[in-house]
Amino acid sequence: MKETPAIRLSGLRKTFGSSTAVDGVDLTVRPGEVVALLGPNGAGKSTTIDLALGLARPSAGTAELFGGDPRRAIRDGRVGAMLQGGALLPTLTVAESVALVAAAHKHPLSVAEALERARCTEIAKQRVAKLSGGQMQRARFAVAVVSNPDLLFLDEPTAAMDVEARRTFWVSMREFTAEGRTVVFATHYLDEADAYADRIVMLARGRIVADGTPTEVKAVVSGRRIRATAGFAWTGDASAAISALPGVRTVEYRAGLLTVVSDDSDATLRGLLAAHDDLHDIEVTAHTMDEAFLALTDQRDPEGAIR
Numbered sequence: 001m002k003e004t005p006a007i008r009l010s011g012l013r014k015t016f017g018s019s020t021a022v023d024g025v026d027l028t029v030r031p032g033e034v035v036a037l038l039g040p041n042g043a044g045k046s047t048t049i050d051l052a053l054g055l056a057r058p059s060a061g062t063a064e065l066f067g068g069d070p071r072r073a074i075r076d077g078r079v080g081a082m083l084q085g086g087a088l089l090p091t092l093t094v095a096e097s098v099a100l101v102a103a104a105h106k107h108p109l110s111v112a113e114a115l116e117r118a119r120c121t122e123i124a125k126q127r128v129a130k131l132s133g134g135q136m137q138r139a140r141f142a143v144a145v146v147s148n149p150d151l152l153f154l155d156e157p158t159a160a161m162d163v164e165a166r167r168t169f170w171v172s173m174r175e176f177t178a179e180g181r182t183v184v185f186a187t188h189y190l191d192e193a194d195a196y197a198d199r200i201v202m203l204a205r206g207r208i209v210a211d212g213t214p215t216e217v218k219a220v221v222s223g224r225r226i227r228a229t230a231g232f233a234w235t236g237d238a239s240a241a242i243s244a245l246p247g248v249r250t251v252e253y254r255a256g257l258l259t260v261v262s263d264d265s266d267a268t269l270r271g272l273l274a275a276h277d278d279l280h281d282i283e284v285t286a287h288t289m290d291e292a293f294l295a296l297t298d299q300r301d302p303e304g305a306i307r
């Protein structure tokens with residue numbers, strides 16, 4: 001029998017007035033997958049999660065969780081979520097907040113276990129109003145896991161955390177996913193997606209522009225840029241010769257400044273220097289995530305997305 005997907009989004013669109021937040025997203029997530037939704041600000045990550053949870057009504061398309069209406073899956077306690085706007089009541093303690101949510105579910109974890117899983121045991125008695133940004137995120141994680149869900153949505157869960165807090169958070173997340181649960185998390189950070197997801201879905205301007213394993217997606221975004229001042233005359237032949245060097249993706253020359261984007265900057269640079277000993281001020285920089293997103297959205301339509 002065919003396995004029912006944990007998440008199935010089909011032709012999902014969401015417009016706000018004249019702006020399109022989600023622009024035709026098709027996504028199927030199998031039970032047990034840990035998926036990162038990666039994208040810059042405004043890419044549509046939060047809106048996609050809201051639609052998947054049935055918190056927003058799609059302008060077109062459908063969202064299903066475990067083969068049915070998302071609201072039913074939520075009612076059945078199969079889905080937990082840690083959303084950006086989700087606030088806890090400031091006057092309650094962390095333990096009281098977790099207990100409140102546990103009481104609303106049929107098969108919750110014990111409050112102690114949820115607190116332990118989210119590394120909140122030490123702050124259990126602290127009032128929500130007194131928590132630091134990172135502690136608040138941990139408390140919200142405890143609230144999200146106490147229903148003992150099969151599927152967890154996390155919208156930028158480490159946003160307010162320092163490096164150590166981020167690391168601890170992902171350790172507790174790993175324990176959770178090791179039990180075969182499905183997790184979808186939104187992040188701006190490629191390193192986080194790479195380290196903790198089985199699959200990365202890159203969103204830009206409301207569309208999926210890449211969908212693959214971290215290795216596949218990193219290959220798309222990992223180009224480096226070589227910049228140098230060129231003393232030689234720029235001719236069609238010089239341009240063609242540089243384009244033919246190993247790894248080269250694009251070549252641009254403007255007012256004496258040569259810019260080459262390459263998948264293998266070491267090999268490209270060796271070739272460049274062998275052919276031209278009059279290059280100065282050479283600079284090699286990693287493609288930033290934003291540049292990679294821009295390149296992907298400018299050059300690929302949804303059908304051209306890597307898979």
Ligand SMILES: Nc1ncnc2c1ncn2[C@@H]1O[C@H](COP(=O)(O)OP(=O)(O)OP(=O)(O)O)[C@@H](O)[C@H]1O
Pocket residue numbers: 016019020021022039040041042043044045046047048
């Ligand atoms: N309620 C709303 N009303 C109007 N526009 C909205 C609304 N919610 C989202 N948008 C717009 O939709 C687009 C996608 O926003 P969304 O929050 O889904 O992106 P995101 O990838 O989660 O961004 P971030 O990383 O900043 O959270 C943005 O242009 C945003 O301004």
